[in-house]
Each structure stands twice: as structure tokens, then as C-alpha cells.
Amino acid sequence: MPSLAYDPYVxxxxxxxxxxxxxxxxxxxxxxALEDGPQRFSQLARRVDGVSQKMLTQTLRYLxxxxxxxxxxxxxxxxxxxxxxxxxxTSLLEPLGALLSWAKDHMGxxxxxxxxxxxxx
Amino acid sequence: MPSLAYDPYVxxxxxxxxxxxxxxxxxxxxxxALEDGPQRFSQLARRVDGVSQKMLTQTLRYLxxxxxxxxxxxxxxxxxxxxxxxxxxTSLLEPLGALLSWAKDHMGxxxxxxxxxxxxx
DNA sequence: CAGCATCCTGGATGATACTG
DNA sequence: CAGTATCATCCAGGATGCTG
Numbered sequence: 103m104p105s106l107a108y109d110p111y112v113x114x115x116x117x118x119x120x121x122x123x124x125x126x127x128x129x130x131x132x133x134x135a136l137e138d139g140p141q142r143f144s145q146l147a148r149r150v151d152g153v154s155q156k157m158l159t160q161t162l163r164y165l166x167x168x169x170x171x172x173x174x175x176x177x178x179x180x181x182x183x184x185x186x187x188x189x190x191x192t193s194l195l196e197p198l199g200a201l202l203s204w205a206k207d208h209m210g211x212x213x214x215x216x217x218x219x220x221x222x223x
Numbered sequence: 224m225p226s227l228a229y230d231p232y233v234x235x236x237x238x239x240x241x242x243x244x245x246x247x248x249x250x251x252x253x254x255x256a257l258e259d260g261p262q263r264f265s266q267l268a269r270r271v272d273g274v275s276q277k278m279l280t281q282t283l284r285y286l287x288x289x290x291x292x293x294x295x296x297x298x299x300x301x302x303x304x305x306x307x308x309x310x311x312x313t314s315l316l317e318p319l320g321a322l323l324s325w326a327k328d329h330m331g332x333x334x335x336x337x338x339x340x341x342x343x344x
Numbered sequence: 345c346a347g348c349a350t351c352c353t354g355g356a357t358g359a360t361a362c363t364g
Numbered sequence: 365c366a367g368t369a370t371c372a373t374c375c376a377g378g379a380t381g382c383t384g
Binding site for chain 1: 245246322333
């Protein structure tokens, strides 16, 4: 049994800060989109369907600041900017994968529970 | 390398639904608080510091509906209601623990990256 | 004690227009 | 193409008061 000892509601606690990041709609999606190699801004925008330019930019800036994503601007016309996961960012794929894996394995049970409660009224 | 193949932005996708749940500030905290056994409502309110009655109630209702938490109301005066993780809820502790673990192990690097960028201007 | 109902605010997010 | 700037919106979440 893993320990959740340090409380994420303590503002200074790393777990809280991580939770805040994962909380927003886009961070996880962007990281997922970058899983298979460097991507250009417009590629990401298409890949992470529904994200606005503003949000994509903001998310990428955060990830860059946190050292999870590397930004490379090529001095060309027209501009070309590529984003890729750093080693640190890549290391996050594993626990994230574990979570998605749980969802895949157990979401059926969750859905069944919802349905049961709904039909029970 | 884990696969993040199925896209969480697809509304039907389990990963998206899980993300939505974890997205809110309280779900993860409540699950964490329930890690070491059944808790009363007021205990949880104190444990998950900062949560309002409304949010705690709402979060518990969701978790109950999803089959992650079991609610037991004892017919007494004054009322006593206990919440505990189901087996399903307990199984979520593991991937969650992995994520928190990552935060613990790497948040230092993240913070260093932030500081570096900040001082660099 | 546990928990609804109501009102209200702020910040996250989107839409739009413009630029190097 | 890859952004920046600005305005508009929406609802999660907090505050408060009441009930069984």
C-alpha cells in the first residue's frame, strides 16, 4: 500500500502543486501528445483538439518553465518552433500511464456503479 | 514506455472522465484522507483542511456514485455517517501513490527549473 | 452532526483581432 | 507560422443560513 502521507492540501507541498497542474484541462493532454516525439506548435494545436491558441501557449510556457518541455525556435521565415519532452517530462509519462491504465481497467466498474445508482433512483 | 494512446479529449474516453474527476481540487484529497480507514463527515472536513461543507458533500456523493466510497449512515441522534474506501477506491490508491511519488522525487528539479528561468529573466 | 438551498464572486477559459 | 493583447463568459467553489 502506497503512502499518501504528505498532505496535498498544504500549499507548499509538492503533491499539491502537481495536483494543481494536472487539474487544468490541457497539461496532461499536451504531455500525452508529445509522447511520440517533437511536435510543432500547429501540430500540437491540431492534436490536442479543442485547445485555443491562448491555452496551448500558456500550457507550453508552464511546462517549459517547469523543465518538462523543451522549446526550440528555428530562426526561419516562416517561423518554426518545436516542442519536445525533456527527460524529466518523459519520466512523468510513467505514473500518468499508470493512472490511465487504472481508468482503462476499472472505468467499467465505475460506470456500472453509476448506472446502478441512477436506475435505483 | 507506457502508452497514452487513447485520447483523453474524446468525451467518451475513460481517461477523460478520470481526468475530469482528478481535475477538481478535492477528489484526490478525500481519497487520500480515507486511506487509513473509515472516517466521519466531520473528521474528513477537518482532515481535508480548507474544504467547504458543500464541496465535501458533493465530492463524497460523486465518489459514492462511482463506487469508490461506501457511505454508512447510522440511525442515531445525533446522526453519525461514516465513509470508507471500497475495494475499487482502494485500488486507485496505487496509481495515485505513483503520481505523488513522482512529485516527491522530481519536484525539486521542477522547482530548480522555475528558479533558473526566473533569475534568468 | 450531517447536509441542503441560495446567492455571489474570481479566476480559468474561450473568442476575436492584431503582429513579427 | 507562432504567437500577443484584449474583451467576454461561465461555472467551480466559497459564504451564509436553515433543517432533520
